[in-house]
Amino acid sequence: xxxxxxxxQDRGQWRRPATGLLIGLAVVAVLFVxxxxxxxxxxxxxxxNAARDFAxxxxxxxxxxxxxxxxxxxxxxxVQIWLPEGLLLRRLPRNAMLRRMVLSMLGMLxxxxxxxxxxxARGLMVKGLTVAESMxxxxxxxxxxxxxxxxxxxxxxxxxNILAARIVGGFAIANLVGWIYSRHPRPDExxxxxxxxxxxxxxxxxxxxxxxxxxxxxxxxETSAMMPALFIGAALAGLIQVAVSREVLLALGSxxxxxxxxxxxxxxxxxxxxxxxxxxxxxxxxxFMPGAIVAFLVFGPMIDVKMLALLRTTFTAKAxxxxxxxxxLSAAVLGLAVNYVx
Numbered sequence: 001x002x003x004x005x006x007x008x009q010d011r012g013q014w015r016r017p018a019t020g021l022l023i024g025l026a027v028v029a030v031l032f033v034x035x036x037x038x039x040x041x042x043x044x045x046x047x048x049n050a051a052r053d054f055a056x057x058x059x060x061x062x063x064x065x066x067x068x069x070x071x072x073x074x075x076x077x078x079v080q081i082w083l084p085e086g087l088l089l090r091r092l093p094r095n096a097m098l099r100r101m102v103l104s105m106l107g108m109l110x111x112x113x114x115x116x117x118x119x120x121a122r123g124l125m126v127k128g129l130t131v132a133e134s135m136x137x138x139x140x141x142x143x144x145x146x147x148x149x150x151x152x153x154x155x156x157x158x159x160x161n162i163l164a165a166r167i168v169g170g171f172a173i174a175n176l177v178g179w180i181y182s183r184h185p186r187p188d189e190x191x192x193x194x195x196x197x198x199x200x201x202x203x204x205x206x207x208x209x210x211x212x213x214x215x216x217x218x219x220x221x222e223t224s225a226m227m228p229a230l231f232i233g234a235a236l237a238g239l240i241q242v243a244v245s246r247e248v249l250l251a252l253g254s255x256x257x258x259x260x261x262x263x264x265x266x267x268x269x270x271x272x273x274x275x276x277x278x279x280x281x282x283x284x285x286x287x288f289m290p291g292a293i294v295a296f297l298v299f300g301p302m303i304d305v306k307m308l309a310l311l312r313t314t315f316t317a318k319a320x321x322x323x324x325x326x327x328x329l330s331a332a333v334l335g336l337a338v339n340y341v342x
Contacts, residue, residue, distance in 0.1 A: 050242050053238075053242050054238045054239060054242045055238070056238075057238035057242070058234045058235050058238030058239075059234075061234035061238065061271055061272075061306060062230060062231065062234045066230070068115040068116035068273065068275075069115045069116055069118075069119065069223075069227075069230060070116075070223075071116045073116075073119045073219060073223060074219075075116070075119075075120045075123070077123070077215050077218050077219060081211050081214055081215055081218065082211060082215075089127065089128050089129075096182060097175075097179070099133065100132065100133055100136040100175055100178040100179070100182070101175060103129070103133050103136050103137045103140075103178075104136045104137060104139075104140030104141070104144065104171055104174045104175055104178070105140070105144060105171075106137055106141060107137070107140055107141025107142065107143070107144040107145040108144050108145065108146060114138075114141075114142035114273070114274055114301045114302070114307050115230070115273065115306070115307075115310065117137070117138055117141045117142060118138070118307075118310040118311060118313070118314070121134045121137055121138045121314075122195070122313075122314055124137065125314075126198070130182070130187060131181060131184070131187040131188075131190050131191065132178045132179075132180075132181040132182035132184070132187065133178065133182075135174075135177050135178055135181055135323070136174050136175055136177065136178030137174075138174075138311075139170070139173065139174035139177055139301075139302045139327065140170055140171055140174035140175070142170075142274040142301035142302070143166060143167065143170030143171075143174075143274060143297075143298065143301050143302075144167065144170060144171065145274070145275070147275045148274045148275055148278075148301070149163070149167065151275060151276060151278045151279060152166055152278040152297065154278070154279075155278035155279050155281075155282045156278065156282070156285070156293075159290075160290035160293075160338075160342050161290075161338070161342075162290055162293055162294055162297070162338075165290075165294045165298075165334065165338050166294055166297045166298055169294065169298045169331070169334040170298050170301070170302075172330075172334075173298065173302070173327060173330045173331065173334070174302075176326075176330060177323060177326060177327065180326065181323075189316070189319075190315055190316060190319040191314060191315060191316065191319075192312075192313070192314060192315065192316055194313075195313065195314045198221075230306065230309070230310065232309045234271070234306060236305040236306075236309065248262075253284070253287040253288040253289070253292070254287075254288075254289070256289055256291065256336065256339040256340065257336065259288045259289045259291070259292035259339070260289075260291055260292045260295045260332055260335035260336055260339065261332065262288075262292065263281070263284070263288055263292040263293065263295055263296040263335075264295050264296065264299045264328065264331060264332065264335070266296060267295075267296045267297075267299050267300030267304060268299070268300070268303065268304050268305060269304075269305065270300075270304070271300075271304040271305050271306035271307070272300065274300065274301035277296070277297060277300055277301070278297060281293055281296050281297065284296075289339050289342070290338055290339065290342045291334075291335040291336055291337065291338035291339030291340075291342065292335055292339070294334060294335050294338045295331045295332060295334060295335030298331045298334060298335075299327065299328060299331035302327045302331075303323075303324050303327050303328065308320055308324070
């Protein structure tokens, strides 16, 4: 291919994600400026209550999640470009089950919530992890990261074994998902065609480019993929929170079965970061049974509307539906077991 034609194509491929990135950053900057300049309590004063609540909740999800998304992208770039080739994969056990167990514990080294783990998992797959291994990491890391463990302990202490049930339950469910999908006959079918193409390009990447230039290019591409998903997920979270009555959820809190299902629904709706969700749900502790609290703390970091939007950049809709049902069933069983044991 002539050098001029190839250069023109490269520039075109660069401009498309760069334009999306600039638009996304501009939207975020506007949100921050509006939040900063608005007097206390006056933001959205001219809007109806429902619209004001929707805007406040959606913006809050974006602002809370954005730093972790960027941190995850930076870690992903470090893994793909700056880490010596094969360094991580060579140190993982050869046994498939042990390998997934070690990957599920990797979150203990990374203070990243579920938002940032998606771009990081994408980078790990590009480096050679299987789909099942990346799923194990994705679902375990938000619960087993050090900040999540510390905040859960600060919120609940050792009462009703909520902390222990969250750690053990998150580890077990993540490895169950990894084991089930490790037996999938065609794992590539679980990935979107666009992400498969990105993996193929990465495998045959032109090594003549400097690492710094490749890092900037990858940051633009990953941010452009993540930002629209984050905005859509935040908008859905805000919309559902406005539509769902919390009074109905509270009325279900004393029933061992319905309390679990109600708080799982709440976890799916509020889409709150795993690093702070323990303090959010602490206010429900006097109303809901311990198993319901555990189900909230396990299901939310794995599956919520924001997380599904981010995961859709990598996995097909069919795969996400299947894994969502599997995680929901497992979290419900865990919550019911805690309720009946407590």
